[in-house]
Each structure stands twice: as C-alpha cells, then as structure tokens.
Amino acid sequence: MDEKIRLLVILIPLLLAACAGQPPVKVEGDEVDTRVRTPASEDSAGVQVYSLQNPAVKELTAQAVVAERAGELDKASGYLERAMRIEPRDPQLLQQMAEIKLQKSDYQQALNFAERSYDIGPRVGEICSRNWRTISVAREHLDDASGANDAEKRASRCMNTRPKRY
Amino acid sequence: MARKAVKSKSKSRRSRSKSAARQKPGLFRRLFRLLMLLAGLAIGIGVPWTVWLDIQVRDEFEGRIWDVPSRVYARPLSLYSGKPVSKRTLLLELKASGYREVTDASAPGSYSVNGNQFDINRRAFIFEDGSKPATRFRLQLRSGIIGSLGGVSGSEDPGLVRLDAAEIASIYPLHDEDRTLVALKDAPELLVTGLQAVEDRQFKHHHGVAFRSIARAFVANIKAGKAVQGGSTLTQQLVKNYFLSSERTLMRKANEAIMAVLLEWHYDKAQILEAYVNEVYLGQQGKHAIHGFGRASEFYFDRSLQDLEPQQIALLVGLVRGASLYNPRRNPQRALQRRDQVLEIFETTGLLTENEVKTAKSRPLGVTSKPRSGGSRYPAFLDLVRRQLKRDYQTSDLSSEGLKIFTTLAPSEQEYAQQAVSKGLEDLKQRGLPAELQSAMVLADVASGEVRALVGDRVAGRNGFNRALDARRQIGSVIKPLVYLLALEHVDDYNLITRVKDEPISLRQPDGKLWSPENYDHKSHGELPLMDALVHSYNQATVQVGLKVGVANLIRKIQQLGIVVEVPAVPSTILGAVELTPIEVAQMYQSLAAGGYSVPLRSVTAVLTPQGDLLSRYPLRFMPLENREAIALLNFALTRVVEEGTARALHGLLGSKTIIAGKTGTTNERRDSWFVGYTRDRVAVSWVGLDDNRPAGVTGSNAAMRVWAGLFRSLPIEGLDLRMPDGANFVWVDKQQQALTDPSCPGAEQIPFIEGSEPQESTKCLKNQSRKNKESLWRKWFGRKD
Numbered sequence: 001m002d003e004k005i006r007l008l009v010i011l012i013p014l015l016l017a018a019c020a021g022q023p024p025v026k027v028e029g030d031e032v033d034t035r036v037r038t039p040a041s042e043d044s045a046g047v048q049v050y051s052l053q054n055p056a057v058k059e060l061t062a063q064a065v066v067a068e069r070a071g072e073l074d075k076a077s078g079y080l081e082r083a084m085r086i087e088p089r090d091p092q093l094l095q096q097m098a099e100i101k102l103q104k105s106d107y108q109q110a111l112n113f114a115e116r117s118y119d120i121g122p123r124v125g126e127i128c129s130r131n132w133r134t135i136s137v138a139r140e141h142l143d144d145a146s147g148a149n150d151a152e153k154r155a156s157r158c159m160n161t162r163p164k165r166y
Numbered sequence: 167m168a169r170k171a172v173k174s175k176s177k178s179r180r181s182r183s184k185s186a187a188r189q190k191p192g193l194f195r196r197l198f199r200l201l202m203l204l205a206g207l208a209i210g211i212g213v214p215w216t217v218w219l220d221i222q223v224r225d226e227f228e229g230r231i232w233d234v235p236s237r238v239y240a241r242p243l244s245l246y247s248g249k250p251v252s253k254r255t256l257l258l259e260l261k262a263s264g265y266r267e268v269t270d271a272s273a274p275g276s277y278s279v280n281g282n283q284f285d286i287n288r289r290a291f292i293f294e295d296g297s298k299p300a301t302r303f304r305l306q307l308r309s310g311i312i313g314s315l316g317g318v319s320g321s322e323d324p325g326l327v328r329l330d331a332a333e334i335a336s337i338y339p340l341h342d343e344d345r346t347l348v349a350l351k352d353a354p355e356l357l358v359t360g361l362q363a364v365e366d367r368q369f370k371h372h373h374g375v376a377f378r379s380i381a382r383a384f385v386a387n388i389k390a391g392k393a394v395q396g397g398s399t400l401t402q403q404l405v406k407n408y409f410l411s412s413e414r415t416l417m418r419k420a421n422e423a424i425m426a427v428l429l430e431w432h433y434d435k436a437q438i439l440e441a442y443v444n445e446v447y448l449g450q451q452g453k454h455a456i457h458g459f460g461r462a463s464e465f466y467f468d469r470s471l472q473d474l475e476p477q478q479i480a481l482l483v484g485l486v487r488g489a490s491l492y493n494p495r496r497n498p499q500r501a502l503q504r505r506d507q508v509l510e511i512f513e514t515t516g517l518l519t520e521n522e523v524k525t526a527k528s529r530p531l532g533v534t535s536k537p538r539s540g541g542s543r544y545p546a547f548l549d550l551v552r553r554q555l556k557r558d559y560q561t562s563d564l565s566s567e568g569l570k571i572f573t574t575l576a577p578s579e580q581e582y583a584q585q586a587v588s589k590g591l592e593d594l595k596q597r598g599l600p601a602e603l604q605s606a607m608v609l610a611d612v613a614s615g616e617v618r619a620l621v622g623d624r625v626a627g628r629n630g631f632n633r634a635l636d637a638r639r640q641i642g643s644v645i646k647p648l649v650y651l652l653a654l655e656h657v658d659d660y661n662l663i664t665r666v667k668d669e670p671i672s673l674r675q676p677d678g679k680l681w682s683p684e685n686y687d688h689k690s691h692g693e694l695p696l697m698d699a700l701v702h703s704y705n706q707a708t709v710q711v712g713l714k715v716g717v718a719n720l721i722r723k724i725q726q727l728g729i730v731v732e733v734p735a736v737p738s739t740i741l742g743a744v745e746l747t748p749i750e751v752a753q754m755y756q757s758l759a760a761g762g763y764s765v766p767l768r769s770v771t772a773v774l775t776p777q778g779d780l781l782s783r784y785p786l787r788f789m790p791l792e793n794r795e796a797i798a799l800l801n802f803a804l805t806r807v808v809e810e811g812t813a814r815a816l817h818g819l820l821g822s823k824t825i826i827a828g829k830t831g832t833t834n835e836r837r838d839s840w841f842v843g844y845t846r847d848r849v850a851v852s853w854v855g856l857d858d859n860r861p862a863g864v865t866g867s868n869a870a871m872r873v874w875a876g877l878f879r880s881l882p883i884e885g886l887d888l889r890m891p892d893g894a895n896f897v898w899v900d901k902q903q904q905a906l907t908d909p910s911c912p913g914a915e916q917i918p919f920i921e922g923s924e925p926q927e928s929t930k931c932l933k934n935q936s937r938k939n940k941e942s943l944w945r946k947w948f949g950r951k952d
Contacts, residue, residue, distance in 0.1 A: 056246030088613035
C-alpha cells in the first residue's frame with residue numbers, strides 16, 4: 001500500500017444534504033458537475049477519502065479551481081501541470097485534470113487521466129467514483145456505450161470495495 | 167579626412183563654375199555643357215550609387231537590429247516547505263539563475279546564506295503563466311529538505327515560490343547562430359555613456375560624420391607621422407562592422423561615410439546606439455567572432471552585461487579600439503593599461519568620481535581563464551530543444567523574433583549528469599578501460615516525460631557530436647525486458663515463475679549462417695523461473711522465450727513504446743542486435759517506468775511572444791499502453807535485477823537500499839555498455855563505448871551503471887511504487903515448486919500475478935498450514951482448547 005497516501009476521512013453531512021436534492025439531468029456545459037462530481041459526492045455519502053496534500057500543491061489546486069470556475073480551462077490545466085511537477089502521483093490532481101479535459105471535450109485524454117488517477121489512487125471512496133464516472137462519460141462520447149455502462153456500474157462499487165493490499 | 171577632401175572639392179568646383187558662367191557670358195555655352203556633363207555624371211553615377219549604398223546599409227541594419235533572438239529558459243525551480251533539495255543543489259540553481267551571494271539580499275537577484283538559512287531576493291520574472299513581481303523570502307534547509315519557507319518579516323508565508331528560470335541560451339530557432347543581444351534600456355548606463363565618452367563625444371550632435379573629429383585626428387596623425395587616432399563616429403564604426411573588410415581604401419572610407427549619413431537620416435540615435443552595442447567586434451573564439459557587449463560579457467567574465475562592475479565595463483569599452491591588441495587573456499598587461507586609460511576618461515568626463523576610479527583601478531582584470539564554450543553551457547540539450555521546436559512548431563511561428571522558450575532542463579541535475587559522465591569516465595580510465603571512452607546520458611521525469619538533463623559528450627559544454635541524440639548503437643540486453651513483457655501478456659502461457667529452459671540453441675540466420683548465442687558466463691543454467699532468466703540476463707533462455715512470442719511481435723512492441731526506426735526481423739533482434747540512440751532507449755523505458763502511461767519525451771513546455779502571450783503550449787498528454795498489469799509485473803522483475811541480478815552492485819554504488827528497477831546491457835565483444843534505471847520519479851539511461859565502435863572492454867555493470875550511479879548519488883531518490891493495478895495481485899508462492907505457499911513456509915516469496923495466472927498447486931507446507939488453521943478454527947468455534 002502506498003505509504004505516502006494517508007487517508008483522511010471527513011464527514012460533511014450538511015454539504016451532502018444540500019446536494020442530495022439535485023436531479024441527475026445532463027446540463028449543457030455542466031456535465032462534469034452533474035454527471036461526475038455531484039453523483040460521486042452522493043455515492044460517497046459525504047465520505048471523502050483523499051490524501052493529505054502538500055501546501056504548495058494545495059495552493060495551485062485552489063488556483064486551478066478558480067480558473068476553472070472562470071471558464072479559463074487552459075489556465076487551469078497550466079496550474080495543474082505545475083502542481084503535478086511537484087507531486088506527479090497525486091490522484092486528485094490527475095482526476096481534476098481529467099475533469100478539465102472532459103470540459104474541453106478532449107475525451108481520450110479525460111479517460112487516460114482518470115484511469116491513471118484510479119491506478120495510483122486509493123481506488124475507493126469519492127475519488128474512485130469520480131474516476132469511473134469520468135471514464136463513463138468519456139467512453140460515452142467516444143461511442144463506447146457498453147464500456148460507459150460498465151464504468152458507471154464500477155463507480156457504484158467504489159464504496160464497497162477495499163483497496164487491494166500486498 | 168579623405169571623405170572631407172572629396173566632398174569639399176566637388177562643392178568648390180560647382181560654385182566656381184557657377185560664378186565663372188556669370189562672369190564670362192561668352193563661355194556660357196561651353197561651360198553650361200561642362201556643367202551639364204558634371205551634373206549628369208553626378209546624377210547618373212552618384213545618385214544610383216547612393217541609392218545602392220542606402221539599400222545595402224538599410225538591409226544590413228534592419229536585418230540585424232530587428233533580428234532579436236529567442237531566449238531559452240530552464241524550468242523554474244519551485245520552492246516549498248517539504249521539497250527535497252540539498253544545499254549544493256540550491257546553490258547550483260541560484261548560480262544558474264545568475265544570483266549573486268551578498269551579505270544583505272536587498273537587491274533582486276541576490277541572496278545571502280547563513281549556515282542552512284537562505285535569504286533570497288527573487289527578481290521580477292515573466293513565467294510561462296504570467297509575470298510575477300520581485301519577492302524576498304527566507305528558507306531553511308533541514309536534512310535535505312526545505313524545512314520552512316517564509317517572508318523575511320516572518321509573518322507572511324509564500325507557500326510556493328519559483329526562482330526565476332535560468333536563461334540557458336539565446337538562439338535563432340531556425341539558424342545555428344548564437345548571440346546574446348541586449349536592449350539599450352537594459353544596457354548599463356556607464357556602458358552607454360562611457361562608449362560615447364571614449365569613442366565619439368559628438369555622437370548626440372553629429373549627422374553620422376564628425377568633421378571636427380576628423381580634423382583633430384588628421385592633425386594628430388600628421389604630427390605623429392602615422393595613424394594614431396581615428397576620427398570615425400560610432401555610426402561609421404557600426405557601418406564598418408557591418409561590412410567587415412581589411413581594405414583601407416579611400417573609396418571604402420567614402421562609402422562608409424555616405425552610409426553613416428544615410429543611417430542617421432533613417433534611424434534615430436537610440437536605434438543606432440543599440441545596434442552598435444550589439445554589433446561591435448570584441449573578440450575571437452576560434453572561428454567564431456564575438457560580436458556585441460552582451461556576448462563579450464559572457465565570453466570574458468561569464469556574467470551577464472547587467473551584472474558587470476565599472477572596471478569590467480571599462481575593459482570592454484577599451485576593447486573597441488583593438489580586440490586583439492588588448493585581448494585580456496593574451497595581453498593582460500596591455501589590457502590593464504587600456505582599461506585604466508578608459509577609467510581615467512570616465513573620470514575626466516564626470517561619469518565616475520575620483521574615488522570610484524581609484525577603487526576600480528585597484529581591481530584585477532577579473533577575466534575568466536577559459537571562455538565559455540559555444541556560448542551555452544548546455545549544447546546537447548539545446549540541440550534537442552531546436553529539433554523539437556522544428557518538429558512541433560510552425561516555421562512561421564519560429565521566425566518571429568524575441569520569443570521566450572520555456573524548457574524542461576534542471577540546471578542542477580544537468581550539472582550532476584555531466585559530472586557523473588566526466589568523472590565517471592575518468593574513474594573508468596583509472597580502472598584500466600580505454601582513455602578515449604565516450605558516453606551519453608538522458609535523464610527524464612517519469613510521469614511527464616520532461617527531459618531534465620542531457621549529456622552528449624564526456625567534455626562539458628563541448629558542442630560537437632551529440633551522442634545522446636545521434637549515437638546509434640546496438641542495445642544488447644537492454645531489449646530483453648520487452649521480450650519478457652510480451653511473454654507476460656500471454657496470461658495463459660506465462661507468469662513470472664513459469665519454467666523456461668536455458669540451454670544451447672542454434673538457429674539459421676537469414677544469411678544462412680548458424681547463430682548459437684551463448685550466455686555471458688559461457689554456461690547453460692537449465693530450467694529456471696522466467697523472472698530469474700531476466701534477472702540474470704540469460705541469453706539462451708531469452709532466445710527460447712523470444713522465439714515463442716515471435717520476433718515480429720517484439721518489433722511491434724518496440725514501436726508501441728514510441729520508437730519509429732526500422733528494426734530487423736531476425737532472431738538476433740531478441741538479444742538486442744538493434745541500433746538505437748540513448749534518447750530512444752529512454753523513451754522506451756519511460757513507458758515502463760510510468761506503469762504504461764507513455765508520454766513523448768519533451769524538452770519544451772511553452773513558447774511565449776515577447777509581449778508575454780502564449781504562442782503555443784505543449785500540454786501533458788498520456789498515451790496509455792494496453793496490458794498495464796503485465797508492465798507492473800515486469801517492473802517488479804526489474805527491481806530484482808537490482809536486488810539480486812546483474813545490477814546487484816548498484817545499491818553499494820549508491821549507498822542506498824531504495825527500490826530501483828534497472829537493466830544492464832552489454833553488446834558483442836564489449837563494444838557498448840548500457841544501463842537503464844528508474845526510481846519512482848526519474849528514469850535515466852547511460853551509455854558508454856568508443857565512437858569508432860571498437861571493442862572497449864565495457865559491460866553494463868562495469869561502466870554505464872557506474873556512471874548512472876554517479877548521477878543518482880546526487881539526486882533525491884524515491885523508491886519505486888510496486889502497488890499492482892487492478893487485475894494483478896501479490897501472492898505468496900514457492901518459486902521453485904511453482905506453487906502457492908504460506909508466508910511462514912520455507913522458500914516463500916511474494917510475487918505479483920495477473921488474476922487467473924496464479925499457480926493452481928499448493929505446497930505441502932501450505933496444505934499442512936491450512937489443515938492446522940482449519941482445526942484451530944474448529945476448536946475456536948466450538949470452544950475447545952488446543
């Protein structure tokens with residue numbers, strides 16, 4: 001098991017309550033929120049499992065989020081790439097990048113980044129669900145309907161599979 | 167002075183003939199004809215001549231002054247608390263970025279150091295994602311990492327600071343010229359005013375030619391009986407530099423004067439002065455002329471022009487009169503006299519005070535003993551940058567001037583890599599290997615494929631044959647992992663402990679010859695587990711496996727890993743009778759090191775226009791390979807090469823037990839030595855051999871691995887992450903019995919398997935253990951005591 005990733009569990013029932021009512025309808029341009037982030041957060045029942053981030057990476061991630069919200073996707077990718085130079089194996093960075101790629105309609109790269117995030121990530125919890133939901137959306141856009149379906153199912157298992165150990 | 171004579175003659179002739187015509191009307195017709203003839207000659211020859219000179223000089227001027235080179239930057243070093251960085255590395259990076267050590271870092275571009283505490287004043291800088299103002303911060307190193315990072319006041323925490331990127335070269339992406347241009351506004355004030363004081367005091371007022379200066383020089387020369395003074399203005403000198411020729415004819419002087427006047431007509435003083443500062447001839451390095459103060463400053467002082475001290479500026483200004491005569495390396499005494507003479511002029515013209523001149527005169531020349539070779543410290547890396555720019559960018563984009571090119575080079579790691587090669591080969595010579603051995607090295611970031619260092623020659627900075635990119639050599643056993651990777655992809659036939667045969671084998675080659683590969687130790691080792699054949703790099707077993715998986719598939723695999731060259735489809739390819747360059751080998755192994763997430767190796771991350779707009783970016787793109795579980799298994803086996811196989815000396819060389827994957831390679835008659843190794847974050851390839859491909863007595867572990875270790879001794883090493891992807895798991899097995907076993911049983915080892923390929927059998931020991939466990943469970947459930 002990767003010693004570097006110290007899993008941290010934070011309960012945010014209040015946030016969950018706020019999100020729970022949203023219908024999973026596809027909104028143009030907002031696919032990432034409606035089809036990846038919100039359902040993943042619902043899946044995880046408010047349980048977020050993520051690694052402790054280096055403060056420099058945290059700062060860059062925050063800047064990427066701001067840029068993303070402002071619709072500046074290239075700028076957001078730039079921040080994430082800088083963060084990845086510092087922490088090349090941070091599953092959250094890779095997943096965040098996958099979601100940016102999704103918004104840029106670069107589905108193949110969205111798929112690749114999400115898979116890599118899953119491979120080196122905890123393979124459980126919210127990030128796992130985001131990984132597979134991103135893969136599902138990307139596959140759908142790449143005309144792989146059955147693959148998309150498999151990924152969707154796999155996402156729902158993120159809460160009951162435990163990471164493999166050796 | 168000759169110019170003056172010509173001009174005044176024609177003037178007086180014209181006025182005389184005019185007045186003659188008025189006084190003697192009888193001669194009017196004849197004189198008018200003569201006048202017309204002269205005017206016709208003047209117009210017919212003089213005008214086209216002047217126009218031609220005008221075209222010439224404007225072409226030259228505009229062709230050069232606007233040809234601002236592109237600046238190439240290294241990657242900026244990110245500093246944050248927790249970052250692994252040694253004091254030596256930090257000092258190297260500061261030096262590369264042109265920082266000066268001072269006692270109080272109050273000026274941007276300086277730092278002070280006290281034990282392990284650094285106070286750094288970062289310059290304002292345009293990074294690839296925007297400009298950042300100057301900032302002063304303090305950092306504390308604690309046992310190899312940045313323990314704390316904070317503002318100087320101690321209150322603000324910058325969190326993350328980037329050092330301004332080291333400027334590693336200025337290049338014309340489409341040519342091979344190397345210059346360091348300076349904008350007039352960036353040139354030191356003392357240089358700009360001092361040049362005028364020494365060379366042309368009338369510069370601000372004349373129109374290209376200063377008659378008073380010419381007269382003064384004329385008188386001085388007459389008095390001395392030889393040419394002791396020049397009356398050329400800066401503008402004339404500039405023209406002279408454009409059309410460098412040794413002839414000193416009247417005609418040439420006249421042309422120079424006309425062109426100088428024309429230049430002044432077309433351009434303003436600042437433009438002319440800027441051109442002069444960048445154009446004037448200031449020295450010679452072999453076949454290459456040193457033009458301009460920017461380049462000269464690097465050439466003589468290994469510093470940027472902006473960082474020069476008054477006496478150094480004076481030396482350069484003095485060189486204008488005669489770069490060869492006052493060459494400070496060859497004629498230091500004469501250069502010193504000239505420098506002091508210039509300093510005195512600075513004083514009399516009020517540019518420096520008496521005290522400043524006194525201090526400046528007391529200083530030594532300060533010239534480096536050897537000029538920096540080729541203008542850049544990193545010729546091999548720049549070679550890669552040039553090629554990738556040409557490959558990935560539009561020619562029209564690259565022809566724009568003054569681009570900022572951001573690259574992936576890590577100056578400290580480049581320094582370590584070059585030292586590892588230079589010192590490593592020196593050490594191999596001591597061990598009895600040939601003195602003329604050559605070497606190449608490529609160091610890249612595993613996840614991003616960014617090239618951090620590239621060494622193409624044993625001599626630092628030598629700009630010649632770039633072995634890292636161009637030495638095409640047989641790769642030998644470095645190919646073997648791909649053979650085993652192919653085998654592991656056949657889940658039904660192979661796992662890491664499948665028995666393979668290491669026994670004599672003979673094959674008919676396409677040319678009809680019989681090929682009977684032998685092992686390195688000239689022995690056959692019989693049946694053994696697949697991974698052991700790789701770990702000990704047995705040739706005969708590898709050929710057996712290679713023939714089963716197919717040479718054609720092996721070639722396809724090489725291509726999948728990003729190699730585009732033609733590979734011969736013959737059995738000997740299985741043992742690496744394939745010629746690849748070190749960077750191609752690095753590309754192949756990047757894919758493995760990144761667990762199958764292949765990225766093309768890259769040296770350029772972004773190109774910015776001079777205004778700071780992003781011209782183009784290379785975003786990070788993965789190209790995932792299939793069967794990544796098999797790659798994970800292979801990576802595990804390659805860590806065993808370092809633990810117990812052909813690279814087992816590596817831990818000793820590194821003085822560390824960190825988990826590293828590696829593979830040695832040796833070719834026939836010990837011509838080539840290869841080592842490829844990777845940690846969690848870095849992959850590096852080193853090659854050692856002779857340029858003429860003679861046998862060199864080298865093996866993978868006796869040469870290239872030593873050089874590799876020389877580099878990694880200086881780098882922070884994170885052990886490889888051996889966690890298996892979905893679809894593969896570590897299982898306790900007995901390798902020799904090819905059976906599942908219990909951790910407590912003898913011969914038990916944890917080895918990864920792709921799901922479904924685990925052994926079906928169990929060891930006797932495991933069966934006994936299970937029985938015992940079952941019994942104890944039974945007892946536990948039913949409350950009986952053991």
